[in-house]
Amino acid sequence: xxxxxxxxxxxxxxxxxxxxxxxxxxxxxxxxxxxxxxxxxxxxxxxxxxxxxxxxxxxxxxxxxxxxxxxxxxxxxxxxxxxxxxxxxxxxxxxxxxxxxxxxxxxxxxxxxxxxxxxxxxxxxxxxxxxxxxxxxxxxxxxxxxxxxxxxxxxxxxxx
Numbered sequence: 001x002x003x004x005x006x007x008x009x010x011x012x013x014x015x016x017x018x019x020x021x022x023x024x025x026x027x028x029x030x031x032x033x034x035x036x037x038x039x040x041x042x043x044x045x046x047x048x049x050x051x052x053x054x055x056x057x058x059x060x061x062x063x064x065x066x067x068x069x070x071x072x073x074x075x076x077x078x079x080x081x082x083x084x085x086x087x088x089x090x091x092x093x094x095x096x097x098x099x100x101x102x103x104x105x106x107x108x109x110x111x112x113x114x115x116x117x118x119x120x121x122x123x124x125x126x127x128x129x130x131x132x133x134x135x136x137x138x139x140x141x142x143x144x145x146x147x148x149x150x151x152x153x154x155x156x157x158x159x160x
Contacts, residue, residue, distance in 0.1 A: 006151035061106035068099035075125035
C-alpha cells in the first residue's frame with residue numbers, strides 16, 4: 001500500500017458514499033486510477049466493503065459488554081458457530097492469554113444483558129466466562145492513524 005492508496009482510503013473513511021469520479025477529483029488523479037486502486041485493494045482484502053457506521057445506542061442497544069470465554073480444547077469452531085447465532089454478540093476474537101475467545105456484546109438494558117450472558121454461557125463447550133461492562137468508548141474503532149502513517153511515510157520518502 002502506498003500514499004495514494006492510503007489517501008484514497010482516508011477519503012472513503014471520511015465520506016464513505018463518495019463516488020469514484022469525485023474521489024479522483026479530490027485526489028487529483030484519473031478516474032481509472034481510482035477504480036484500479038479500489039479493485040486492487042479489494043482483491044488483496046484490504047478493502048472489505050462500505051458498510052454504514054451504525055450507532056447501536058441510538059438503535060436501543062445502550063449497553064456494551066465484553067466477555068472473556070474459556071472453552072473446551074478443540075471446540076473453537078463449534079463455539080463460534082453457536083455464538084454467531086446470538087444476535088447481540090457483535091464480534092468475537094480468538095485470543096491468547098487467560099481466555100480463548102473475547103466477545104463484544106450489546107444489550108438494551110441490564111435484564112437484556114443478563115439474557116445475552118445466559119445465552120452465551122449456555123453454549124456447549126463454554127466452560128467459564130468473565131464479563132465487564134463498557135462505561136464509555138473514548139476511542140472508537142478506527143483505522144485513520146494507520147492510514148495517515150502510510151500516507152505520510154510514503155510522502156516523506158518521495159520528497160527525499
